[in-house]
Amino acid sequence: MAMTRPRTLFEKIWDDHVVYEEPGSPAILYIDLHLIHEVTSPQAFQGLREKGLRVRRPGQTLATMDHSIPTVGRDFSLMDAMAVKQIQTLEENARAFGIPLFNMFDDRQGIVHVIGPELGLTQPGMTIVCGDSHTSTHGAFGALAFGIGTSEVEHVLATQTILQRKPKTFEVRFEGARPEGVTAKDMILALIATIGTGGGVGHVFEYRGDAVRGLNMEERLTLCNMSIEGGARAGLIAPDDVTFEYLADKPFAPKGKDWDEALKRWRQLPTDPGATYDKSVTIDVSRLEPMITWGTNPAQAIPITGRIPDPDKEPDPRRRRAMERALAYMGFQPGQQLLGHPIDVVFIGSCTNARITDLRMAAQIFKGRKVAPGVRVLVVPGSQQVKRQAEAEGLDRIFKDAGAEWREPGCSMCIAMNGDRLEPGQYAVSTSNRNFEGRQGPGGRTILASPLTAAAAAVTGKITDPRPLLA
Amino acid sequence: MEPFVTLTSKLVPLPNENVDTDQIIPARYLKVTDKQGLAEGLFAGWRYLPDGSPNPDFVLNKPEMQGRKILLAGDNFGTGSSREHAPWALMGWGFRAVISTRFADIFYNNALKNGLLPVIVDEATHRRLFQLVEAEPDIEVTIDLPSQTLRLPDGTEVTFPIDGFSKHCLLKGLDQLGYLLEHMPRIEAYEREHPPRFDTRVLVRR
């Protein structure tokens, strides 16, 4: 029997989903699950209508509302007219095309990348797309998941396929024992600081190594979530017992005999010994500290006890200019230590860090403490299910007793489309994923961090190392 | 989609590196349900002063920049979100091509699908272009898609990469959906061999 060439996890999923590939053209790739939200879908449905097309596989599609909906409460009066029109448009499109939708009043609603995994729709070996770049999140299950533009949303709606050029592979090894207080968020920020925001362009990450194996499922979701911030459209982790255990009781997980068969399939997915990657990097996790960003892209990150680098020491003139611009926007100085720097707002939420284990981490710090005077704290659960679970565990009481706002699920201040936003010049420590200029509101200054570091800033009113606060 | 063959234009220089899609079109402009009106939000964070009036120092607001069709952007353009509103906004303003050393993957693909040509040049050419526009802001360059060349005012030609498929679609103004629909029998055959393992419609409440 001919030996098959050893393949990576990515190659196996890719090969399984290529419908057809004409020489010189991109492959036609089959999509198993298509997730939809209100912001990037209206023009796609409009395209279908203009061309007289229907949705090919409504049963492999799920829509939710998350980006532009209010989180202070669920009421149209809290929204501007354009946002109302946008969610009504999704409502109409879902009805007209037969797609299941969790609207903003639904008790299953949540951020699109939180609800896929919690329903068990996200499964190993699948292809998953959504008109949202953080679709990479779902790669934590060993699924090939990536964000697409609205034209491609239309392509998937109409044909359940997409045209794709095969990306290259990039092995990211996290090795060593993870110190106390260092989270998955710190690991991914450390990676991006190492390779830069363009480091993964054209590639798919595969996260490997003992420090990845040691992460629970939700930490893995955080890691894969920010793959795009390193330039890679997707990031994958091979499924293992942690994955299977997490999936087993989810509503859409296969049951009985189907489960056994699925397990057999999924166990074939991990990268074969001897398979090679186009690029590789290793991060020693044992040397990491909690990470924070000082600039206006996620690669501009430093260990919390570190100092902001000096642009004058940067040999590349373009990187130097980018650093200078970022420092000017953020109001920071070269060589400055950020520890102790006062902050105005803390945002705990987003598809990066708003799952139950993230909220538990934050609550650990809030417990028995108060939000520092003058600081505004928003805690925004990732989904209705996360919210219910947190309330059952009494986490909401801990946040509220401390003086934080406990919100309805949604993207909220991660993207600042719904009225939750920073005032110009305000500093926010945020558990979200982008610190771009104005991302959290025009003129707002974002410092990305883990839920532990964000909570530590909330109770002290300044940038604080969370480790001494962990009892 | 409008075909793209050749384009001669003056340049709008925007040297900022790592311009992300939140810079190209901030999220507050994404509440539209069509593709119109986005030009107004293009580079809004830089283009308008806090009181909403145009910032006279920002390049796009200079009278001589109006009508130019090529954006000369800094290194690594279009990182961040998947919003196709970014190329829609650029095209809405009148751009048909963007020149940079590197583009983020999703932006690159989104641009091509809308007839906005991302032109990748090497760092030396990139530097040279900025030097040229600094010395003489009104220089014209020509982008010739069939030969994949960018012609500088002194006649120098540099080639740029583009995959054959996207090039063909751009030259002909073809929509990629048409290509997929042509292959529907293959998609149907694939689906027969790979029946779906779930049906999300069980989630619909009556």
Ligand code: SF4
């Ligand atoms: S939480 Fe933020 S990053 Fe995640 S889907 Fe919403 S807007 Fe995008």
